[in-house]
Amino acid sequence: MSLSDLERLFGLRGKVALVTGASSGLGKEFARGLAMAGADVAVVARRLERLQAVAAELEAFGVRAYSVQADLQHEEQIEAAVREVHDVLGPIDILVNNAGIAPVGRAERHDLEKWQQALDVNLTAVFLCCQHVGRRMIERGQGGRIINISSVLGEGANSVHRTVGYAATKGAVTNLTRQLAVEWAAHGITVNALAPSWFPTEMITDPRLGRVHDEQRTRMEQFTPLGRLGREGELLGAIIYLASPAASYVTGTVLHVDGGWRAW
Numbered sequence: 001m002s003l004s005d006l007e008r009l010f011g012l013r014g015k016v017a018l019v020t021g022a023s024s025g026l027g028k029e030f031a032r033g034l035a036m037a038g039a040d041v042a043v044v045a046r047r048l049e050r051l052q053a054v055a056a057e058l059e060a061f062g063v064r065a066y067s068v069q070a071d072l073q074h075e076e077q078i079e080a081a082v083r084e085v086h087d088v089l090g091p092i093d094i095l096v097n098n099a100g101i102a103p104v105g106r107a108e109r110h111d112l113e114k115w116q117q118a119l120d121v122n123l124t125a126v127f128l129c130c131q132h133v134g135r136r137m138i139e140r141g142q143g144g145r146i147i148n149i150s151s152v153l154g155e156g157a158n159s160v161h162r163t164v165g166y167a168a169t170k171g172a173v174t175n176l177t178r179q180l181a182v183e184w185a186a187h188g189i190t191v192n193a194l195a196p197s198w199f200p201t202e203m204i205t206d207p208r209l210g211r212v213h214d215e216q217r218t219r220m221e222q223f224t225p226l227g228r229l230g231r232e233g234e235l236l237g238a239i240i241y242l243a244s245p246a247a248s249y250v251t252g253t254v255l256h257v258d259g260g261w262r263a264w
């Protein structure tokens with residue numbers, strides 16, 4: 001297989017991608033993967049300085065990168081961000097709904113405010129981003145790719161942290177993905193979910209320790225057949241694949257990148 005065959009399968013040159021929650025963690029890696037494959041990438045989150053640093057790294061791949069500050073809990077900010085990306089980089093071909101939060105608290109006492117925040121960021125914002133970008137994709141008539149970042153906890157309980165709202169929203173994101181895949185297949189838009197297990201980002205870091213809590217790490221490792229957490233770079237292949245021409249016949253699916261967590 002030649003390099004140009006690989007480029008035809010996995011290359012994203014000329015495509016425009018929008019990645020939410022790219023100011024840290026997995027979102028940064030997804031943005032990097034898409035830029036590596038040649039896409040121009042817009043990064044969206046609340047912390048603008050961090051986004052600007054990410055965008056500068058992306059430009060090193062020879063692509064255009066653009067940062068937009070937005071709080072995805074507000075529909076008007078989602079709409080404005082999508083419009084801005086469209087105006088600056090052009091029509092969006094690839095949407096990665098990655099932004100997420102995982103409020104912690106025992107189910108029987110889970111604060112309604114935390115529950116609502118999880119719903120707003122992890123589910124409603126995903127739906128609204130799909131809607132605002134999806135409408136434009138449908139109007140343009142050239143298809144598109146939507147990749148929703150769910151979790152292995154979209155299909156099973158969290159046995160490590162008490163995150164009832166998170167588990168509920170990730171289950172919903174997985175099924176939202178299937179519904180949109182079916183409704184938008186006629187428009188050539190594929191909609192898939194990527195479901196990671198444990199990766200040591202800010203989300204699973206104990207703020208008091210500045211790292212993953214030892215006991216929790218042991219639990220994560222014990223129930224992962226590969227016996228460890230995910231490492232930086234181990235999601236690059238999955239995001240490039242789902243966004244690429246190689247995945248043109250893949251829709252409504254959940255791709256687990258989880259060291260075997262869901263295998264048993």
Ligand SMILES: NC(=O)c1ccc[n+]([C@@H]2O[C@H](COP(=O)([O-])OP(=O)(O)OC[C@H]3O[C@@H](n4cnc5c(N)ncnc54)[C@H](OP(=O)(O)O)[C@@H]3O)[C@@H](O)[C@H]2O)c1
Nearest residue numbers: 021023024025026045046047071072099100198199201203
């Ligand atoms: N780490 C894991 O083990 C793991 C496993 C499975 C799935 N996931 C999923 O992967 C995704 C990324 O998580 P992560 O681990 O990379 O966590 P992270 O480092 O905490 O990143 C979360 C991102 O979401 C953004 N965000 C949060 N609230 C937002 C809001 N209201 N508006 C805009 N952006 C917002 C944050 O940016 P700002 O704070 O700058 O707004 C940040 O960039 C999430 O959907 C998570 O559920 C993570």
